[in-house]
Amino acid sequence: MSSLLRHRRLQHCYIYVCLALFIVTSLYIQIRSFATPYSGILVEQNRSLEWTIAGIQNDSIAANWNIAPGDRIVSVDGQPTPKIFTAAQEKMLVGATRIEVLGSTGLPRLFIVKPTIEDKLENGLAFLLELFLIGVGGYAFLKKPGSHLIHRFFLLNVLIASTIITLFSDEIEISSYLFSYCAVWLPYVMLSFYLLFAFRSIYAKFRFLLMGYLAYAFTCSAFTAFFLLRREVYDWVSHLLNIVFIFTLLLMAGITAFYWNKLDRIEQNQLFLLFVGIFTSLMPYVLLYALPELLRGSALIPAEYVLIGLVPVSGTLAYLLVQRQIVDMKFYITRLSVHSLYYSAMLVLFLLAAVWDSLLYAAGLFILFGMLTFGYQRLLLRLQRQENRKTEWLEHQKLRLSLQLAEKKNIRDILKLSADLLHDLIDVEGLTLVYMDDNALPLVYSTGIYLNTLTPGTANMPDNNDWSGSEKYAQVIELSHGTEEPKLGYLCLGLKTNHTLLSAEEHRLVEKFRSEAIQMLLNARQTFRLRQEYEQLNKVQAAHHERRLRDLQTYSHMALEAREAEKIRISYFLHDDLLQNLIFLSRDLEELYDTGKYERERNATWLKCLYDSQRSIRSLSDQLYPHILDKGDLQEALHWLLRDMNRLNEVAVTLQYEAPVPEPFPSFVKTNLFRALRELIVNVFKHAEATEIYVRVWMGKGSLYCIVSDNGKGFSEATARPAAERGSGFGLMSVCDQMEHLGGSADIDSVPGQGTTVTLKLPLVKEITAND
Numbered sequence: 001m002s003s004l005l006r007h008r009r010l011q012h013c014y015i016y017v018c019l020a021l022f023i024v025t026s027l028y029i030q031i032r033s034f035a036t037p038y039s040g041i042l043v044e045q046n047r048s049l050e051w052t053i054a055g056i057q058n059d060s061i062a063a064n065w066n067i068a069p070g071d072r073i074v075s076v077d078g079q080p081t082p083k084i085f086t087a088a089q090e091k092m093l094v095g096a097t098r099i100e101v102l103g104s105t106g107l108p109r110l111f112i113v114k115p116t117i118e119d120k121l122e123n124g125l126a127f128l129l130e131l132f133l134i135g136v137g138g139y140a141f142l143k144k145p146g147s148h149l150i151h152r153f154f155l156l157n158v159l160i161a162s163t164i165i166t167l168f169s170d171e172i173e174i175s176s177y178l179f180s181y182c183a184v185w186l187p188y189v190m191l192s193f194y195l196l197f198a199f200r201s202i203y204a205k206f207r208f209l210l211m212g213y214l215a216y217a218f219t220c221s222a223f224t225a226f227f228l229l230r231r232e233v234y235d236w237v238s239h240l241l242n243i244v245f246i247f248t249l250l251l252m253a254g255i256t257a258f259y260w261n262k263l264d265r266i267e268q269n270q271l272f273l274l275f276v277g278i279f280t281s282l283m284p285y286v287l288l289y290a291l292p293e294l295l296r297g298s299a300l301i302p303a304e305y306v307l308i309g310l311v312p313v314s315g316t317l318a319y320l321l322v323q324r325q326i327v328d329m330k331f332y333i334t335r336l337s338v339h340s341l342y343y344s345a346m347l348v349l350f351l352l353a354a355v356w357d358s359l360l361y362a363a364g365l366f367i368l369f370g371m372l373t374f375g376y377q378r379l380l381l382r383l384q385r386q387e388n389r390k391t392e393w394l395e396h397q398k399l400r401l402s403l404q405l406a407e408k409k410n411i412r413d414i415l416k417l418s419a420d421l422l423h424d425l426i427d428v429e430g431l432t433l434v435y436m437d438d439n440a441l442p443l444v445y446s447t448g449i450y451l452n453t454l455t456p457g458t459a460n461m462p463d464n465n466d467w468s469g470s471e472k473y474a475q476v477i478e479l480s481h482g483t484e485e486p487k488l489g490y491l492c493l494g495l496k497t498n499h500t501l502l503s504a505e506e507h508r509l510v511e512k513f514r515s516e517a518i519q520m521l522l523n524a525r526q527t528f529r530l531r532q533e534y535e536q537l538n539k540v541q542a543a544h545h546e547r548r549l550r551d552l553q554t555y556s557h558m559a560l561e562a563r564e565a566e567k568i569r570i571s572y573f574l575h576d577d578l579l580q581n582l583i584f585l586s587r588d589l590e591e592l593y594d595t596g597k598y599e600r601e602r603n604a605t606w607l608k609c610l611y612d613s614q615r616s617i618r619s620l621s622d623q624l625y626p627h628i629l630d631k632g633d634l635q636e637a638l639h640w641l642l643r644d645m646n647r648l649n650e651v652a653v654t655l656q657y658e659a660p661v662p663e664p665f666p667s668f669v670k671t672n673l674f675r676a677l678r679e680l681i682v683n684v685f686k687h688a689e690a691t692e693i694y695v696r697v698w699m700g701k702g703s704l705y706c707i708v709s710d711n712g713k714g715f716s717e718a719t720a721r722p723a724a725e726r727g728s729g730f731g732l733m734s735v736c737d738q739m740e741h742l743g744g745s746a747d748i749d750s751v752p753g754q755g756t757t758v759t760l761k762l763p764l765v766k767e768i769t770a771n772d
Contacts, residue, residue, distance in 0.1 A: 015154060029171045029178075032171035033169050033170040039113045042092060053068070054091070076099055095173075130165050164308070191248055192213075242294055243294070249278075278313065349372075401748065418513065418516070422509070428474075428495065432445070434492070473492040476490055477510070491517065582613070641677075642693075659698060673762065680735065680758050693708070707758070711754070713755075744761050
């Protein structure tokens with residue numbers, strides 16, 4: 001039976017039943033509040049067994065009538081006996097729309113019970129708060145319907161919404177009992193949600209504590225049902241609920257303080273945010289309602305107003321539960337805490353100003369308001385400066401990426417313009433214009449029959465980038481001012497369409513074009529080198545060294561946040577996936593052991609559950625560390641990665657591995673290189689929308705080269721910066737930084753609509769060791 005109760009479909013039905021009951025109950029309370037609101041009249045019977053007015057509550061509907069205690073009630077809705085509800089030994093007249101009263105003048109008077117404008121506004125506010133809370137809980141449930149934490153959060157929102165609507169309601173009977181039930185169960189649900197959210201890994205340690213709260217909740221629910229049958233509510237019930245609520249808050253604070261040092265920094269961030277949110281929202285209730293009610297017998301502020309602070313906290317928790325953005329929590333948790341504390345303090349000051357009528361108190365509250373606002377503004381300025389320093393590193397990385405893409409685009413435009421112009425001037429079958437760079441693969445542009453036949457980094461490119469001996473062209477011209485000058489590239493001409501030699505005029509045009517192309521490419525290279533020299537010059541300066549240190553610290557913090565976020569993701573995966581499957585299997589096996597009944601369909605369900613668990617464990621293990629790196633070389637690991645990513649065969653995959661065997665680099669280089677390549681390959685499959693992917697690994701010029709190229713949608717420097725600002729470019733930046741730490745470099749070349757090519761250059765072992 002317990003296994004059935006843990007079934008996800010039954011849990012969903014339980015959520016839907018709770019939602020349906022809440023909707024029906026809240027609609028009934030709202031309708032009764034407008035149709036037959038509570039008039040505020042307290043009644044009693046005299047010696048003649050006649051019903052008389054015993055008192056009139058302040059701020060009630062009857063407070064505006066011309067009636068007084070002792071007046072006799074002639075009839076209520078045409079009946080001589082009124083409908084009575086007893087609460088705290090006071091008899092309330094409820095469910096009345098027309099009340100006939102005989103006063104001291106001896107003349108009967110008829111009063112119509114209808115809600116005032118203030119009552120309508122309060123009920124409207126309660127309805128809006130109810131919609132917000134249920135909407136937030138429903139949104140979280142729809143986003144993650146299988147999470148037990150989300151189920152608990154949804155129930156917490158339902159209880160808070162029910163509590164608020166009963167407190168604002170002018171319907172007495174159902175609202176009183178519903179409020180009692182909600183107040184009984186609210187401490188248990190709030191405590192269990194708090195422990196499940198902040199102490200998920202040790203949640204089982206609090207099993208007996210939660211069982212004690214469950215026993216208390218069921219016992220109080222039984223008493224509430226008994227009071228419901230007797231149509232009475234006692235004053236001590238309210239005191240008990242306040243005591244339990246305060247005790248629960250103190251217990252949560254004690255658990256938080258006890259386990260604080262045993263949590264890592266990310267878990268402390270979550271716990272701090274949850275703790276501040278709950279306590280700042282409930283402090284007005286404790287200080288202005290619960291404690292004054294217990295100590296002096298009357299609250300400073302009505303309960304319905306002090307509980308409104310729970311509404312914004314619910315929205316914040318829903319965002320954290322659904323998005324779970326732990327990586328960037330460090331950037332907003334402090335600011336969010338300051339905002340919460342300030343606005344909670346403002347709420348307390350506002351409520352106190354509404355209660356205290358003294359001018360002296362008002363002046364003191366005004367001074368306190370000014371001091372709090374001043375401190376709040378200073379804290380915000382300080383936090384803003386800290387956040388600006390934290391974002392400097394990201395801005396610098398995004399600028400570098402944008403400049404690199406812009407330089408590639410500039411050179412590519414020069415090649416295209418020049419090649420197309422020359423092809424129009426001389427009648428050849430095609431030509432190829434090549435730009436060489438020592439730190440990256442050559443940029444190639446072809447026309448005519450050579451169009452789309454050459455791809456940088458592939459096997460159809462000349463070895464060692466030496467084009468002078470290529471047999472595909474009729475003539476290959478080196479682009480340089482002389483043998484001592486740096487080589488900028490090649491101009492490769494095909495045959496003329498009539499298979500004749502070039503004329504003297506055509507030779508003159510080719511030579512003039514060669515000179516102009518050399519000058520344009522030399523200017524582009526010089527601009528690129530000047531930027532590099534400028535960066536090197538800044539690195540020498542002391543100020544830049546300090547900034548670089550801050551950048552490295554920021555990156556380390558972000559990497560730590562990312563690693564901790566991955567741990568949390570794995571924890572949620574183990575709990576919500578594998579653990580749930582194991583619980584499901586253990587409960588069903590226990591039932592099978594007890595009953596001895598074997599069902600073939602259930603056996604198939606068990607096998608599917610086991611297979612899913614095996615697949616999940618294998619996938620998680622491969623994500624953490626691919627053990628194929630220990631069993632084989634980098635080539636086998638890349639074959640496995642591409643085969644795993646392309647399970648649906650939606651992308652044409654090509655792997656060209658030309659590194660020597662055995663591999664001439666240590667194992668730590670192999671591991672880091674594989675992680676960088678995996679990041680690039682995963683990006684292609686997830687974001688590039690490509691139909692082809694090409695991966696090549698080869699050795700050349702004392703370095704190891706890796707290239708990942710695709711024919712996807714690509715990107716430009718104009719789109720790279722907004723994407724990086726949204727956080728989607730962190731993977732590319734981490735690859736670049738990882739290569740720099742290994743003494744290598746990463747070159748990114750992308751054209752919108754034509755794909756992306758990323759080239760990794762890693763020095764051999766001696767150079768790596770020196771840089772490392």
